[in-house]
Amino acid sequence: MLRVAVPNKGALAQPASEMLAEAGYRQRHEQRDLTVLDPTNNVEFFFLRPKDIPIYVGSGELDLGITGRDLARESGAPVSERLELGFGNSTFRYAAPAGREWTVGDLQGKRLATAYPRLVGQDLAERGITAEVIELDGAVEISVQLGVADVIADVVGSGRTLRQHGLVAFGEPICVSEAVLVQQAGGPDTPAKAQLAARLRGVVFAQQYVMLDYDCPKQLLEKAVDLTPGLESPTIAPLADENWVAVRAMVRRKDANSIMDELAALGAKAVLASDIRSCRL
Ligand SMILES: Nc1ncnc2c1ncn2[C@@H]1O[C@H](COP(=O)(O)OP(=O)(O)OP(=O)(O)O)[C@@H](O)[C@H]1O
Ligand SMILES: O=P(O)(O)OC[C@H]1O[C@H](OP(=O)(O)OP(=O)(O)O)[C@H](O)[C@@H]1O
Numbered sequence: 001m002l003r004v005a006v007p008n009k010g011a012l013a014q015p016a017s018e019m020l021a022e023a024g025y026r027q028r029h030e031q032r033d034l035t036v037l038d039p040t041n042n043v044e045f046f047f048l049r050p051k052d053i054p055i056y057v058g059s060g061e062l063d064l065g066i067t068g069r070d071l072a073r074e075s076g077a078p079v080s081e082r083l084e085l086g087f088g089n090s091t092f093r094y095a096a097p098a099g100r101e102w103t104v105g106d107l108q109g110k111r112l113a114t115a116y117p118r119l120v121g122q123d124l125a126e127r128g129i130t131a132e133v134i135e136l137d138g139a140v141e142i143s144v145q146l147g148v149a150d151v152i153a154d155v156v157g158s159g160r161t162l163r164q165h166g167l168v169a170f171g172e173p174i175c176v177s178e179a180v181l182v183q184q185a186g187g188p189d190t191p192a193k194a195q196l197a198a199r200l201r202g203v204v205f206a207q208q209y210v211m212l213d214y215d216c217p218k219q220l221l222e223k224a225v226d227l228t229p230g231l232e233s234p235t236i237a238p239l240a241d242e243n244w245v246a247v248r249a250m251v252r253r254k255d256a257n258s259i260m261d262e263l264a265a266l267g268a269k270a271v272l273a274s275d276i277r278s279c280r281l
């Protein structure tokens with residue numbers, strides 16, 4: 001039976017479970033459940049703190065886990081990334097009170113609060129900077145206001161929390177993070193691990209694309225196909241009106257609207273975009 005760790009709380013919990021459900025796996029209905037058995041797929045899911053997941057996976061007790069890249073690096077556990085999952089996107093950055101220009105050199109001798117002491121310690125050491133690292137568990141942005149720190153290093157998503165507390169980020173991000181599927185570094189690969197990864201890859205990929213359908217006058221087909229080459233090549237189907245064809249092709253979600261604009265300008269009609277839920281390529 002494949003044993004898989006899933007975040008039980010926090011920013012990754014819901015999207016991780018939704019992605020697994022989309023990939024056909026049974027997920028918990030009760031927020032407090034710590035395990036769910038999926039006998040159909042021969043998988044047992046363990047709902048754990050995202051910070052602890054690299055420890056379980058790195059030790060080999062669990063086969064795969066979903067966590068943040070930043071947390072995996074912070075843990076120091078021997079895990080490797082198998083797949084980027086495209087949610088939980090954040091940067092891990094230094095921040096300090098707004099109102100002056102900060103540079104990383106200004107960190108020298110400061111009191112620096114963080115929930116990621118290992119990542120920060122490594123970064124400071126690489127830069128040859130000495131600072132007093134104050135380890136907190138969360139709500140790090142408020143520590144400056146409360147007087148226990150001069151600067152912080154923390155996760156930035158939208159940047160709203162920093163702004164709310166009068167802080168500005170500075171320096172290059174220490175880590176650019178997203179949710180990742182991790183496995184034990186150098187651990188054995190098995191068909192069961194590969195199957196779960198392939199199913200998730202199908203969902204991740206599907207989320208990055210939409211399916212475009214449109215009607216195209218035959219004489220414009222070549223130009224239209226240039227705009228929508230699809231993965232292999234687009235499907236072209238005849239219409240009752242022999243001067244027109246129906247075209248179907250996958251396009252990147254981020255490009256979909258501009259391609260639709262161009263198709264409409266070209267003379268295509270009934271240009272439709274629809275979601276793809278999963279795929280195998
Ligand atoms: N606001 C956010 N936007 C994007 N990603 C985020 C955000 N907050 C956290 N993350 C990411 O989610 C992952 C887990 O962080 P999270 O804050 O959920 O865990 P935690 O701090 O251990 O739990 P909790 O906040 O519930 O105590 C990390 O990889 C982090 O980078
Ligand atoms: O840039 P934003 O979109 O505002 O998000 C960033 C905030 O979100 C996370 O906090 P979380 O809710 O996990 O609380 P925590 O600090 O207690 O972990 C993170 O630690 C930041 O504080």
Ligand SMILES: [Mg+2]
Pocket residue numbers: 010138
């Ligand atoms: Mg948090």
